[in-house]
Amino acid sequence: MENKGYTIEQEQIARFAKAMGHPTRIAILAFLASQQSCFFGDIHEVLPIAKATVSQHLKELKDAGLIEGEIETPKVRYCINRENWEIARKLFADFFSDCKMDGKCCG
Amino acid sequence: MENKGYTIEQEQIARFAKAMGHPTRIAILAFLASQQSCFFGDIHEVLPIAKATVSQHLKELKDAGLIEGEIETPKVRYCINRENWEIARKLFADFFSDCKMDGKCCG
DNA sequence: GAAAGTGTTCGTATTTTTACGAACAATAAA
């Protein structure tokens, strides 16, 4: 249960990054963000992998908080989790602007 | 060797994200970005893991293009790769702003 | 009730990741 010396923010950005660390999951997020459709079947249709695998990737994105799922019988609708999406956007933006390098490496 | 239907950008952002998908590597990047030091020994000193493991994480960050290493006998200096850092910054920023959701999920 | 459509879960196999100590290489110092 101990965090091993990393900050909460570092753990959080790593968790988001890890969830985004696979092309399939990036494609899923991009598809959902594009608002073309939110149904599992349509997501599966645009991906070159088995539905069981798609389901698995969706679960990871959900566990990371980037999306949410909701049954809409007989289909399942997945959505970007807007709140966490904004948190992630900000975390990454801040992370990348926190580079103090002004022209060269440290002394 | 085939890309499986994902775009170059999707593959690229996934590659960056994967490299950032571990708290230790986020901590390393933050440390390097903070310009406190660039030497392996100092990086190792602030982390709770064996030097072999630190070296391994550094290699992954280097392979992803986020940092670069240079021998400065008898030490080794690691730096943020500014060019790719900027590419990554932009990729993530664009990715997160590409969410078309205006208030609710898709129809 | 049987059959079809939609996804999830299970079991499994393969690969990758993470972590460590020990051994190694290279230079500098004694």
Next chain:
DNA sequence: TTTATTGTTCGTAAAAATACGAACACTTTC
């Protein structure tokens, strides 16, 4: 030449990630 210092590489072990088909659950339709 021996000894320290600084990191990398090797070998290995354990855990996690990735992918698939088969089986399952649930509703709707026939």
